[in-house]
Amino acid sequence: MTKFIFVTGGVVSGIGKGISAASIGRLLKDRGLTVFMQKFDPYLNVDPGVMSPYQHGEVFVTVDGAETDLDLGHYERFIDEELTRAASVTTGKIYSHVIKKERRGDYDGATVQVIPHVTDAIKEAIYRAARDSQADVVITEIGGTVGDIEGLPFLEAIRQIHSENKAEDVIFVHTVLVPTIPGSDELKTKPTQHSFKQLMSYGIKTDIIITRSDGEVTEGLRRKISLFCDVPEEAVIQSKHVDLIYEVPLVFHEQDLDSLILKHLNLEDQPQSQGHWRAMVERFKEAKKPVDIGLVGKYVQLEDAYISVTQALLDAGYDTGYQVKVHYINAEEITPETVEDYLGAMDGIIIPGGFGERGFEGMVQASKFAREKDIPYFGICLGMQVSVVDVARHLAGLREANTTEIEAETPYPVIDLMEQQVGVDNLGGTMRLGNYPCQLEEDSLARRLYHQDEIQERHRHRYEVNNDYRAPLRKAGLFLSGLNEDLDLVEMVELPSHYFYLACQFHPEFSSRPNKTHPLFRGFVEAAGQKRK
Numbered sequence: 001m002t003k004f005i006f007v008t009g010g011v012v013s014g015i016g017k018g019i020s021a022a023s024i025g026r027l028l029k030d031r032g033l034t035v036f037m038q039k040f041d042p043y044l045n046v047d048p049g050v051m052s053p054y055q056h057g058e059v060f061v062t063v064d065g066a067e068t069d070l071d072l073g074h075y076e077r078f079i080d081e082e083l084t085r086a087a088s089v090t091t092g093k094i095y096s097h098v099i100k101k102e103r104r105g106d107y108d109g110a111t112v113q114v115i116p117h118v119t120d121a122i123k124e125a126i127y128r129a130a131r132d133s134q135a136d137v138v139i140t141e142i143g144g145t146v147g148d149i150e151g152l153p154f155l156e157a158i159r160q161i162h163s164e165n166k167a168e169d170v171i172f173v174h175t176v177l178v179p180t181i182p183g184s185d186e187l188k189t190k191p192t193q194h195s196f197k198q199l200m201s202y203g204i205k206t207d208i209i210i211t212r213s214d215g216e217v218t219e220g221l222r223r224k225i226s227l228f229c230d231v232p233e234e235a236v237i238q239s240k241h242v243d244l245i246y247e248v249p250l251v252f253h254e255q256d257l258d259s260l261i262l263k264h265l266n267l268e269d270q271p272q273s274q275g276h277w278r279a280m281v282e283r284f285k286e287a288k289k290p291v292d293i294g295l296v297g298k299y300v301q302l303e304d305a306y307i308s309v310t311q312a313l314l315d316a317g318y319d320t321g322y323q324v325k326v327h328y329i330n331a332e333e334i335t336p337e338t339v340e341d342y343l344g345a346m347d348g349i350i351i352p353g354g355f356g357e358r359g360f361e362g363m364v365q366a367s368k369f370a371r372e373k374d375i376p377y378f379g380i381c382l383g384m385q386v387s388v389v390d391v392a393r394h395l396a397g398l399r400e401a402n403t404t405e406i407e408a409e410t411p412y413p414v415i416d417l418m419e420q421q422v423g424v425d426n427l428g429g430t431m432r433l434g435n436y437p438c439q440l441e442e443d444s445l446a447r448r449l450y451h452q453d454e455i456q457e458r459h460r461h462r463y464e465v466n467n468d469y470r471a472p473l474r475k476a477g478l479f480l481s482g483l484n485e486d487l488d489l490v491e492m493v494e495l496p497s498h499y500f501y502l503a504c505q506f507h508p509e510f511s512s513r514p515n516k517t518h519p520l521f522r523g524f525v526e527a528a529g530q531k532r533k
């Protein structure tokens with residue numbers, strides 16, 4: 001029998017609702033329960049795959065190849081579980097499904113309406129997640145804030161789930177901002193009261209309120225929220241500011257949030273095993289050795305665009321005793337003249353994934369600089385394609401080498417569209433997505449770091465190393481160290497003559513967890529730390 005926790009947001013967005021939901025997941029896992037998490041995004045896009053990273057931040061990819069909201073990255077990192085397609089639901093997805101059914105005649109001539117047809121489809125997405133995951137608890141976060149017009153069908157669906165199930169099987173958690181008035185330190189609970197009332201008007205009575213604020217939510221304020229929002233005082237939980245996001249579950253635990261949830265769900269007496277998470281947090285806080293990493297990309301104005309890469313770098317650092325400082329550097333500004341200024345002081349250079357022409361030449365300069373100065377380099381996806389272009393141009397003598405994504409007519413298309421991608425017109429959901437195996441060559445840095453000869457990693461791309469150029473690239477010194485033998489694709493490259501120069505076609509950042517940091521990120525950060533002048 002699965003229990004359901006629904007997390008909604010009030011007052012404003014961007015107050016860490018995803019981290020709160022993920023922290024609840026962590027707490028319940030540490031009480032011995034199995035947990036599945038879902039994010040509902042009320043926008044009309046089918047998924048964020050074709051949305052600009054400036055709009056939406058990073059697109060997180062699941063092992064089964066769904067392109068999803070970045071909150072799924074928080075979920076996976078906190079609960080240490082691989083999520084699936086079922087973890088990401090949007091209005092676009094729900095409507096496409098309902099309209100497809102309508103066209104097939106599945107509704108037997110009925111007038112198709114938001115209630116019950118759309119709400120039924122939403123409920124089915126929740127119940128299906130429960131069935132497929134067999135988890136003790138499914139935690140569903142509703143994106144946006146209460147009161148958004150597009151969120152209404154989701155709120156109605158979770159209201160119905162509450163009334164269809166026993167009260168002890170469903171919990172509503174509401175996260176709110178408790179603001180201060182500019183110029184005074186006084187915290188104001190009125191927006192919380194309004195948000196509570198708005199939820200009530202949809203038939204949802206929240207059980208737990210999680211507050212975010214600048215100052216301390218005092219006993220008095222807690223009592224006030226409790227009184228006006230009809231929740232017990234112990235159900236007003238403060239999400240206070242922490243240095244490390246992984247401290248949030250500990251902060252919640254100190255306020256007995258896990259016991260409160262278990263009591264409500266009638267799951268008392270679950271043992272606690274929080275020690276490992278606390279030990280991890282304490283160890284992470286001890287990491288002090290500084291290391292500066294330059295992240296060269298084109299979406300640097302919005303750091304959320306690289307959130308999993310950043311988190312994987314930070315976590316790998318904490319794990320190996322380093323305090324990583326990530327410097328976000330706009331690739332467009334890097335030229336042969338400026339590269340020294342931008343990157344000269346970096347201990348390591350990373351080029352993450354990306355699309356399109358803007359900034360590409362700056363990235364090639366960054367790879368060349370790392371290579372020539374022997375600064376540890378780590379390329380991911382586009383970052384690997386960049387290094388192949390750099391090596392082709394500057395070491396293999398193929399001066400005009402390029403990727404056909406940027407220059408269709410290049411005489412040396414060292415990176416080219418994968419065969420399976422030729423003739424694909426639809427942009428959404430059509431890349432090479434999700435987990436694929438990769439065989440690691442003997443004597444490679446990759447194999448030394450992974451301690452394995454075959455790995456599985458997540459992909460999201462259309463272009464690949466052009467196999468016609470394997471020989472000249474090898475001759476130029478590039479070690480093709482990871483291959484997908486079934487599909488005959490190059491997945492990893494290295495320069496063995498260098499201290500640390502490694503790049504991969506897949507996205508290792510998606511599988512890095514704080515309690516299982518990724519070997520490639522660890523290797524890179526350690527190399528950068530050791531090279532630090």
Ligand code: GLN
Nearest residue numbers: 353354381382461462463
């Ligand atoms: N634009 C490149 C491709 O499609 C790289 C994609 C990426 O970095 N995720 O192959």
